[in-house]
Amino acid sequence: MDFELSEKQRDMRGRVKDFIDSVIRPRTADYKKAAQAAEEAGNRWQPNPVIEELKPRAREAGLWNLFMPPHSGQDHVDDSFEFEGKQLSNLEYALCAEEMGRVHWASEVFNCSAPDTGNMEVLYRYGTREQKDRWLTPLMNGEIRSAFLMTEPDVASSDATNIETGIIRDGNEWVLNGRKWWSSGAGDPRCEVAIVMGKSDPDGSRHGSQSMILLPMDTDGVTIERMLSVYGYDHAPHGHAEISLNNVRLPADAILLGEGRGFEIAQGRLGPGRIHHCMRTIGVAEEALEAMCRRLTSRVAFGKYIYQQTVWEERVARARIDIEMSRLLCLKAADMMDRAGNKAAKNEIAMIKVQAPNMALKILDDAIQAHGGGGVSSDHELAATWASIRTLRFADGPDEVHNRAIARNEFAKYTDLKAKPGDTRGPVPTGAGAH
Structure with missing residues (x-):
C-alpha cells in the first residue's frame, strides 16, 4: 500500500494551506470585528465583508470550486467542459478540505461550502442545460x-x-x-x-x-x-x-432528471457530501488539538504546567492517535470512491461518517476542559465549534443509520439477512466462519 502523495496532491494541499496561512488567518480579527459590528447594527444576516473581499483573491489564485468532480461515464453530462472547476478527485479534494476545516469560514472563501457544493454537483451531474445556465453558473461564480x-x-x-x-x-x-x-x-x-x-x-x-x-x-x-x-x-x-x-x-x-428519480439523485449527492464534512472535520480536530496543547504548555496549576499532569498526557496521546486513524479512514474512503465508485465505498463512507464527528467532539471537549471557564465562553471558538460539529452526528444521516448499515454488512458475512425480523428460528448461517 502506497501512502506517498502524488505531486498534484502535494501541490494542491500546499497551495490551499499557504493561502489560508498567509491570506485568511491574518484576517481572523477583521472577520470577528465585522461580525460584531453587524450584530450591534442589527444586521447579522448580511454576508461578512471580509469573506467577500477575499473571494476574488482565491479565484485569482486558482483555488475556486475545488470540489467539482472529474467527468465520469456515469454522469448525465454533455457539456462538462463549461462547468469544470478544478476537477479534483475525492482524494485530492480531501487533502484540501482538511486544511479548510482548520478555519471555520475558510471554505466559503474558496466557494467550497455546504450546501452549495452538493447542490452544484447535483446540477452538474443531473441538470439540463437550461437549469445549469440559470442556477449552476451563478453558483459557481459565487454570485448566489x-x-x-x-x-x-x-x-x-x-x-x-x-x-x-x-x-x-x-x-x-x-x-x-x-x-x-x-x-x-x-x-x-x-x-x-x-x-x-x-x-x-x-x-x-x-x-x-x-x-x-x-x-x-x-x-x-x-x-x-x-x-x-x-x-x-x-x-x-x-x-x-x-x-x-x-x-x-x-x-x-x-x-x-425526471419524476420518481429523487433517490437516484440523493445517492449521487449524499455520498460525496457526507465525506466532505468528514474531510473538514479532520482539520477541526487538528485545530482543537493545537489549541489544547498551546494552553496546556502555557498554563501553570498546582506548581507545574498543566501538560505535566499525567491525565493530559493520556488525553493528548489519544487525540493524536484518533486523528491519524480517522484521517487514514477518510482518505481510504475517498480513494475507493475515486477508483470504484460511491456504491462500492458505501461501507467506508458510513464508517468515516460515524468516526469523524465523534473523534472531533472528544478532542474538542478535552480542549474545552483544558481552557477551563474560558473554554465554555465565547472568548475562544471551542464551544461554538463543538456545537457545530455535534450536528454532524445527525446531518446526512444519524449515527444509528450508518452503524446499522455497517453492522448489517458485517453480519451478512455470517448469516442470511433475508430472514424476517422476529423469526424465532434465528438467522441462517452462511459463508466462511459459519458453524
Missing part, C-alpha cells in the same frame, strides 16, 4: 447561495421514504405542499434557489415515489417560518430554517 430541503419535522427523515412533502403534477405545473426544517443556507439573503426532495407519487414504489425539484426561493407560497438554533447558535448569516410550502407552483421543467 442555495439551500437543500429534505428533512421534515413531522416524520423520521433518517428514512427518506418517510418524507411527505408533496410534489404533485397539475397539468404543466408541479404543486408543492409541506413543511421542511434544518434547511441550511436559507438564512443567507443571497440564497436564491433550493433543491427540494418530496413525494411525487404517493402510490409509487418505495424508492420510486420521490422526486427532486428546483425551487426559486422568491416563489409565492414559500415562507421562512423561523431560523433554528444549534445549542443557542443560529449560525448567521448562513442559518438553518424551518420553511413552509403552501400551494407552491413550479413549471414542469423545474424537475431534476
Whole structure:
C-alpha cells in the first residue's frame, strides 16, 4: 500500500494551506470585528465583508470550486467542459478540505461550502442545460447561495421514504405542499434557489415515489417560518430554517432528471457530501488539538504546567492517535470512491461518517476542559465549534443509520439477512466462519 502523495496532491494541499496561512488567518480579527459590528447594527444576516473581499483573491489564485468532480461515464453530462472547476478527485479534494476545516469560514472563501457544493454537483451531474445556465453558473461564480430541503419535522427523515412533502403534477405545473426544517443556507439573503426532495407519487414504489425539484426561493407560497438554533447558535448569516410550502407552483421543467428519480439523485449527492464534512472535520480536530496543547504548555496549576499532569498526557496521546486513524479512514474512503465508485465505498463512507464527528467532539471537549471557564465562553471558538460539529452526528444521516448499515454488512458475512425480523428460528448461517 502506497501512502506517498502524488505531486498534484502535494501541490494542491500546499497551495490551499499557504493561502489560508498567509491570506485568511491574518484576517481572523477583521472577520470577528465585522461580525460584531453587524450584530450591534442589527444586521447579522448580511454576508461578512471580509469573506467577500477575499473571494476574488482565491479565484485569482486558482483555488475556486475545488470540489467539482472529474467527468465520469456515469454522469448525465454533455457539456462538462463549461462547468469544470478544478476537477479534483475525492482524494485530492480531501487533502484540501482538511486544511479548510482548520478555519471555520475558510471554505466559503474558496466557494467550497455546504450546501452549495452538493447542490452544484447535483446540477452538474443531473441538470439540463437550461437549469445549469440559470442556477449552476451563478453558483459557481459565487454570485448566489442555495439551500437543500429534505428533512421534515413531522416524520423520521433518517428514512427518506418517510418524507411527505408533496410534489404533485397539475397539468404543466408541479404543486408543492409541506413543511421542511434544518434547511441550511436559507438564512443567507443571497440564497436564491433550493433543491427540494418530496413525494411525487404517493402510490409509487418505495424508492420510486420521490422526486427532486428546483425551487426559486422568491416563489409565492414559500415562507421562512423561523431560523433554528444549534445549542443557542443560529449560525448567521448562513442559518438553518424551518420553511413552509403552501400551494407552491413550479413549471414542469423545474424537475431534476425526471419524476420518481429523487433517490437516484440523493445517492449521487449524499455520498460525496457526507465525506466532505468528514474531510473538514479532520482539520477541526487538528485545530482543537493545537489549541489544547498551546494552553496546556502555557498554563501553570498546582506548581507545574498543566501538560505535566499525567491525565493530559493520556488525553493528548489519544487525540493524536484518533486523528491519524480517522484521517487514514477518510482518505481510504475517498480513494475507493475515486477508483470504484460511491456504491462500492458505501461501507467506508458510513464508517468515516460515524468516526469523524465523534473523534472531533472528544478532542474538542478535552480542549474545552483544558481552557477551563474560558473554554465554555465565547472568548475562544471551542464551544461554538463543538456545537457545530455535534450536528454532524445527525446531518446526512444519524449515527444509528450508518452503524446499522455497517453492522448489517458485517453480519451478512455470517448469516442470511433475508430472514424476517422476529423469526424465532434465528438467522441462517452462511459463508466462511459459519458453524
